[in-house]
Amino acid sequence: MRSTFVVLVILFLSVLAVAAAVPTVSYTIHIKSADLSGFDVEMRFRSATPTVRVAMAAHPEYDDRYWRYIENFTAESAGKQLNISKTQDTVWKIDGVSGIVVVRYRLHLPPQVNENRDAWKPFLTSTGGMVGDLHSLMYVVGNSSAPSQLTLDMPADWKAASGLESNRDVRIFAGSAELMLDAPVMVGKFQEWNFTAGRVPHKIVVWSPADAPTFDSAPLVDGLKKIAAEAIRTFGAPPYHRYVFLFQNGGEAALEHLTSVNIGHTFSRGMDGLFEEVAHEYFHAWNLMDVRPVERVGLQTTFARPTGVLWWNEGATIMFADYLLRRAGLPGSEPSRITHLETAMTRYFSSPGYITLSAEQMSRGDTDPGGLGDYGGSTHLQGELLSTILDLAIRDHSDGQRDVTDVMTLLSDRFDYRRGITNHDIEQAALQVCPSCDIHTFFKDHIYGAGQIDFDKYLGLLGMRSEVTRSAALGSDGKPSVDLRIGPLQNDVADGFKIRITNPQSTWGKAGLHTGDRLLSVDGTPVSSWPDLRAWLRKLKIGDVGRLEIVHNGVKKTVEVPIAGYDVPTVKISEISAPTPRQLKLRNVWMSAN
The missing domain is CATH 2.30.42.10 (PDZ domain)
Structure with missing residues (x-):
């Protein structure tokens, strides 16, 4: 009797496992080499209600509004064409549904305007391109967690790579609808390399135009291995089960995703600046994509509300990326952390916005610049500097035993892309890492409130001080420059x-x-x-x-x-007279990014 019960339980669990593996939304992208002006998309799902809405999600940072390029949208169910209406630019309402719904449409790719293509935008050429994610796919409103499958109908000699879970069939990928809309797919003829970091598989993909010159890939592969290994060594297990670096040779800019990153770079020009960009965008997998603002949780059909935590998600990420590069021994734009800080402080003193606006206000202004009034600034820069002085305070109070990476690790343990953070959450994490630090005053003065950072207070912990001078801005000809602000x-x-x-x-x-x-x-x-x-x-x-x-x-x-x-500032950091052994010890550790 007991053995019969065990068999029934096993059978029941097997049925559940099979049911869980069956996708409830199936996508197919049809790419025809005879017409690369766009591609056709088919979406199949079952609906329990006679009315359903499907939508294109809006990206919270770069809302490219690809709903403008959707053509020939149709829907059918039980062999009948269904009534369709648009309730907003990004949403299609379908009436008369009975069971399985088949949605079909074509994405007509917009013409390339700039000389170099933005790396995250879909494109097609005779040797490959990029498809998928929220630029191409729709989702069933109210069912963003639905198990989904993407099948690629493309030229036989093309390959495909994505951060989605891959099938034995290289043309089939799986994931939830939300992950499906976050993960672009590189298709075509490309180079690829695989490596493992922290027992997690990583892939590097480089798609190049047919006429692109060859380049030495060894420094690229070696550098990415070091960045991934250092990130996992510093912050622990990564927030992904697989990761893909998607490079578009000849493209420009970059965009982060949960399990991949799009990066444009012209490799024939060398590697200058590449690892800085890669480290920044890659670490966004931890900070911005997994640990993300509460305003950016879930798929949304309209542009996300401005958030007040980008000073951390963007600014701290810049600081962490600099950490990773220095710890990995990879080249950056500045030889030392002091020169890096001098450059950042010079930019800080160039705009009164950093003193007039709180970190929350500046963060919201990243996607709503009109809200900053007649002040400008970068939440990336402000956040990097605030994260830096917070790091110094924690190191000093803990006698070098803790630092701001512990704050990031704690946030990673508590939050993920389904549960967003607020500034209060960051404040509480910092307080737990450093109970003796005056975290409340720090947040009151700089995150919720505005005011000039007392840099010398924190530089003094390193036995250093700063000097700010001003002079006329000069052009390349050595003459005063016109104020173009x-x-x-x-x-x-x-x-x-x-x-x-x-x-x-x-x-x-x-x-x-x-x-x-x-x-x-x-x-x-x-x-x-x-x-x-x-x-x-x-x-x-x-x-x-x-x-x-x-x-x-x-x-x-x-x-x-x-x-x-107009005048511009110059910042110079120097040593104070007679720094103490404690200050020198903290400086040496901080300078080495340890």
């Missing part, structure tokens, strides 16, 4: 081209211009885009008077701007 508020000019002022004390701010003003013309010439304004700015000379016609708060007016130069 004006730019576009956004790239989309559907409601008119609007300007952004990044310093109220700039030439433009003093003249009475403000962020959000709609620019109509400059010196009588109509302006409708950033390239138009930039072309005019390049012609200006100190002593000129520019006449800008704008609309401010609904009122049209002309503003005269006397064109002038």
Whole structure:
């Protein structure tokens, strides 16, 4: 009797396992070499309700709005064409469903505008390209965790690589719908290398145009192995079960994902700056993708709400990436941590926004720059500096036994991509790592509140001090440079081209211009885009008077701007007189990124 019961239990569990493995959403991407202007997508799923909505997710950082390129959208169920309506730009409502639904559409790839393609955007050529993720696939609204499968119907001599779980059939990948929409797929004829770090499989893929010159791949492979090994050694088990580095030779920029990263790089130009970018984007797998802002949890059909924690997700990541490079012995842009800090502090003192705006405000301004008013700045820079001084405080209070990497590790243990973080969570993690630190005051003064960082307070822990001097900004010809601290508020000019002022004390701010003003013309010439304004700015000379016609708060007016130069800071860090052995010990450990 007992053996019969055991057999029944085993059979029951086997049925559950098989059921769990069966995808509830099946995607097929059809790539035809005869027409590479786009590709066809088929999506199959079962619905228990007569009405269902499918949607394209909006990326929280780069919302490329690929819903604009969807063509020939149809849906059928039980052999009948279904009624379709759009409830918003990204959402299709399907009525009359009965059981299995088959959705079909074509993604018509937009033309490449820039000389170099953004590495994360889908494309196709005769030798390969990139498909998948939220640029190509839709999901069933309300069912983002559905087990899903992606099948690639593509030329027979092409390969495919992705951070998704792969099948024995190299054309089939699996994962939840949310992971499916996060994971791009490189297809075509490409080079690939495999390695293991922390017992986890990693893959390096480089797709190159047919006419691209060959390059020595050994430094690339060796460097990526070192970065991955150092990250896992420092922060423990990675937040992924597999990882793929997807390089587009000749592309530009980069974008992180949970189990992969897109990186554009022209390898014929060497490796300068590559490992810095790779380390930064790769570590986002820990900090931003897995440990992510609460506002960015789950798939969303509209652009994510601004978040106040990017100072940590972006800024601390820059600091950690610098750690990893130095610990791995890989080249960076600056020879020492002191010179790196001098450069960062120089940028900090270049804009009053860092002193006027809290880290929360600056973080929100990353995706809502209009919310910063007439101040500019980078949450990446502000966050890197705040993470650095927090690190120094923790090291000092713990006599070198703890540091800010312990804060990151604790957050990784407590949170993942399904449960986002707030600044309170970061504060509590820092307090647990360093109970004797005055974490509350640090967050009150710098994260929730605004004010100038007392750098010498923290540099003093290393037996060092800083000096800030100012001088006229000079051009490459050694002459004073024109103040060009004006730019576009956004790239989309559907409601008119609007300007952004990044310093109220700039030439433009003093003249009475403000962020959000709609620019109509400059010196009588109509302006409708950033390239138009930039072309005019390049012609200006100190002593000129520019006449800008704008609309401010609904009122049209002309503003005269006397064109002038401006001052820039220089920061130099030096040793104080008679540093103590404790200060020297802390400095040596910090300088070596240990």
